[in-house]
Amino acid sequence: xxxxxxxxxxxxxxxxxxxxxxxxxxxxxxxxxxxxxxxxxxxxxxxxxxxxxxxxxxxxxxxxxxxxxxxxxxxxxxxxxxxxxxxxxxxxxxxxxxxxxxxxxxxxxxxxxxxxxxxxxxxxxxxxxxxxxxxxxxxxxxxxxxxxxxxxxxxxxxxxxxxxxxxxxxxx
Amino acid sequence: xxxxxxxxxxxxxxxxxxxxxxxxxxxxxxxxxxxxxxxxxxxxxxxxxxxxxxxxxxxxxxxxxxxxxxxxxxxxxxxxxxxxxxxxxxxxxxxxxxxxxxxxxxxxxxxxxxxxxxxxxxxxxxxxxxxxxxxxxxxxxxxxxxxxxxxxxxxxxxxxxxxxxxxxxxxxxxxxxxxxxxxxxxxxxxxxxxxxxxxxxxxxxxxxxxxxxxxxxxxxxxxxxxxxxxxxxxxxxxxxxxxxxxxxxxxxxxxxxxxxxxxxxxxxxxxxxxxxxxxxxxxxxxxxxxxxxxxxxxxxxxxxxxxxxxxxx
Numbered sequence: 001x002x003x004x005x006x007x008x009x010x011x012x013x014x015x016x017x018x019x020x021x022x023x024x025x026x027x028x029x030x031x032x033x034x035x036x037x038x039x040x041x042x043x044x045x046x047x048x049x050x051x052x053x054x055x056x057x058x059x060x061x062x063x064x065x066x067x068x069x070x071x072x073x074x075x076x077x078x079x080x081x082x083x084x085x086x087x088x089x090x091x092x093x094x095x096x097x098x099x100x101x102x103x104x105x106x107x108x109x110x111x112x113x114x115x116x117x118x119x120x121x122x123x124x125x126x127x128x129x130x131x132x133x134x135x136x137x138x139x140x141x142x143x144x145x146x147x148x149x150x151x152x153x154x155x156x157x158x159x160x161x162x163x164x165x166x167x168x169x170x171x172x
Numbered sequence: 173x174x175x176x177x178x179x180x181x182x183x184x185x186x187x188x189x190x191x192x193x194x195x196x197x198x199x200x201x202x203x204x205x206x207x208x209x210x211x212x213x214x215x216x217x218x219x220x221x222x223x224x225x226x227x228x229x230x231x232x233x234x235x236x237x238x239x240x241x242x243x244x245x246x247x248x249x250x251x252x253x254x255x256x257x258x259x260x261x262x263x264x265x266x267x268x269x270x271x272x273x274x275x276x277x278x279x280x281x282x283x284x285x286x287x288x289x290x291x292x293x294x295x296x297x298x299x300x301x302x303x304x305x306x307x308x309x310x311x312x313x314x315x316x317x318x319x320x321x322x323x324x325x326x327x328x329x330x331x332x333x334x335x336x337x338x339x340x341x342x343x344x345x346x347x348x349x350x351x352x353x354x355x356x357x358x359x360x361x362x363x364x365x366x367x368x369x370x371x372x373x374x375x376x377x378x379x380x381x382x383x384x385x386x387x388x389x390x391x392x393x394x395x396x397x398x399x400x401x402x403x404x405x406x407x408x409x410x411x412x413x414x415x416x417x418x419x420x421x422x423x424x425x426x427x428x429x430x431x432x433x434x435x436x437x438x439x440x441x442x443x444x445x446x447x448x449x450x451x452x453x454x455x456x457x458x459x460x461x462x463x464x465x466x467x468x469x470x471x472x473x474x475x476x477x478x479x480x481x482x483x484x485x
Contacts, residue, residue, distance in 0.1 A: 050253075052246035079247055082181050086239060087247040120242065122249035122256065122284055 003172060010171070011164035018160015022153040028103035029149060032142050035104065035112075036135060038068055043131045046124070053087065053120055054079035071098035091116025108141050179204070179267060179295050182243040184236050187212060190223040202326070202464075204293040206232045206240060218460075237288055244269050244291075255358075257282050265370050266296040266363025296330070296360060298371050302465055303335035309470045309478050310454050311347050316340055316400050316424040318451060322431045323458035328465030329428040330360050330404055332458065334371055336426055337361070337402050341374020352377045353398030353423075355388030361404055386410035393421050402426040412442050419451060433457065434471065454478075 038060055045056035054076045061072025075094045078085060095113045102109075111134055118130040179198065180188050191204070196216050203215035211229035214221040222229040244263050245252050252261045260270040273288035310319050319336075321329045343349030356362045356379050362369035364381040373379065378396045380388040385403050392398050401423045406412065407430070415425055431437040434455060438444050446452060450473045457468040467481035 046250065050251045052248040052251050054246055054248075082243045086242055090247075120245075120247040120249060122253065122286070124250040124253065127250060 007168040007172070010168045011161065014160045014162075014164020014167065015157070016160070017163070018157040021156035021160070024103060025145075025149055025152045025156065028105075029142065029145050031103050032108070032138060032145070034065060034068060036138055036142070038064055038072070039131060039135055039138070043128060043135075046131075047128055050124075067098050067102050071095070074098060087120045088117040091119070105141060108138060111137060179265070179293065182240060182263065182293070184239040184243075187223075187230070187232075187236055187240075190225055190230050194221060194223055196221070198295075199297055201295050203295065204291075206237055206291045206293075208232055208234050208237055208289045218464075237291055240291055241271075241288060244293075253284060256285050259285070260358075262359040262363075264363065264365040266360045268294045268296070268358065268360060270294065294326075296363060296371075298334065299328075299331050299465070300335060300338065300372065302328070303332055303339055305479075305481065306332065306456060306467060306470065307336060307339055307344065308346060310336070310456075312453070314347065316347070316350065316426070317453035318419060318425045319427070319454040319456060320452045321426075321428040321456045321458065322434065322437055323428075324430065324432050324460075326464060327458045327460045329458060332456070332465060333402060333404060333426060333428055334361055334373065337377060337400075338372055338374040340400055340426075341376040349374070349376050350399040350424075351397060352400045352402060353389075353392035353396050354379045354402045355383055355385050355392065356381050356404070357383060357385050357388070358404070361402070386414040389414040389418050393418060393423065398423055400424045400426060404428050405430065407442075409442060412446060415446075416451065425452075434475070 041060045042056055045051040045059065046053075049056075051059070057072040057076040057079070061069050061076060064072060071094050074097075075090055078090045078094075079087070092113045095109060095116070099109060099112075104112075115130060115134050119127055121127060179201070180191060183191060183204070187206075190212070191214065194214070196214065200217050201214060202218070203213075205213040205215070207213075210232060211222050212232050214223065224230065241249065244261055249256070255261050256271070259272070260268050262268050270292040271285060271288050272290045273285040275282050276284045276286055310317050321333055323329050337352050337354060340347065340350050341352045352374060354361055354373065354377060356364065359381055361371070362373055362379045362381060363371045364379060367381065369377075369379055378392065378398065380391060383391070385406065386408070389401055389403065392401060401418050403411070403415075403425075404427075406415065406427050415427065418425060429437065429443065431440075431443075434447075434457065437455075438447055453473050455469075455471040457471070459466045459468045462483060466483070467479065469477050470479040471477055
């Protein structure tokens with residue numbers, strides 16, 4: 001009876017571990033999608049409203065979920081204070097601090113840091129092109145993840161179950 | 173009102189430190205001039221001050237200009253494209269930042285500036301009460317006369333206009349409060365930040381910020397019912413036509429124009445017509461000796477002198 005209960009618990013743990021891993025894959029995709037939405041909003045604020053970046057970050061950040069909300073609000077605050085920092089530094093520090101625990105792929109985060117060096121300039125068209133280029137690259141990354149997502153999720157779940165069964169057999 | 177940004181806040185850290193070391197009275201600071209490779213100059217009480225570093229006048233670096241521009245433009249130069257075409261940006265508080273560099277031309281017109289090599293931060297000051305001596309001469313039969321403030325640059329036209337707007341809007345013992353519409357094309361009168369005026373313009377004042385004067389006057393007349401319309405630096409034919417239209421609609425006009433004297437003003441074709449037709453009932457001539465805002469004369473429509481400020485030199 002005890003062995004049965006233990007087996008069920010171990011298999012259950014394996015299943016949960018598998019679901020958790022699958023969930024992380026899903027969250028990674030969701031976070032990238034949210035980032036994409038935010039950057040489209042930023043593009044719109046720059047192109048149509050000609051809003052200053054600080055205002056745009058404040059407006060977009062208010063409606064965003066974490067970690068993006070914290071990222072944008074903090075950047076807006078720093079820009080308001082103008083504390084001896086160029087925008088590229090504020091942006092880069094913001095990405096590194098606020099998004100270090102996000103599930104976005106490292107290469108996309110590095111490109112995001114790079115994006116900050118191209119914003120705020122007088123040349124509106126160049127900025128929009130930089131934003132569009134990043135959004136295009138982000139879209140490719142999201143497509144790669146989506147294509148492999150179903151398989152990865154199923155794999156995680158299966159591995160979770162199989163892992164649980166395997167450990168049970170070992171222990172029995 | 174939101175907390176306004178101090179003028180020193182838009183300077184790079186090391187320049188801010190040097191300027192603060194001079195311990196100047198901020199309300200007497202007139203200009204901060206930054207030129208790449210040249211000494212930093214402050215215009216204070218009509219005199220030049222050279223902040224020192226290691227015993228020598230501090231020389232402005234290219235990075236200093238870049239950083240100042242970032243702060244002045246809220247890190248968003250693209251949002252000021254229209255203004256940069258005219259060679260300046262108006263920042264929070266109504267301070268005007270003039271700039272020179274290389275013009276980018278497109279189809280024979282200035283599209284933008286690049287390689288900015290000089291910045292001139294003209295500090296805007298509110299002087300509540302500076303219109304106390306002037307306003308009584310601008311009132312006739314319980315009504316505000318159509319008034320034109322005339323002076324060369326840096327003589328206090330906008331400062332005086334601002335206080336006139338405030339007093340007319342709030343009312344004085346001579347005049348009940350009036351609804352005032354302000355077309356603040358360059359954001360210098362109200363110094364609007366995020367739509368909120370940073371300068372005191374009175375409780376009955378409506379401001380159209382960043383709007384061209386001619387269109388702005390029409391919009392105000394159609395929708396806000398102003399009794400008085402105030403505009404700064406009229407000069408184009410459409411501005412003058414809009415003023416004539418506003419007068420015909422029954423609005424009283426307060427306007428400013430660049431000019432060293434009435435004679436010089438009469439030589440400008442647009443204003444020659446206005447003066448000849450008696451559109452304006454009062455002309456206030458300002459100078460900057462011995463101080464900015466010195467009233468050199470208030471004249472009626474016939475050119476008769478009504479008032480001249482005593483020179484306390």
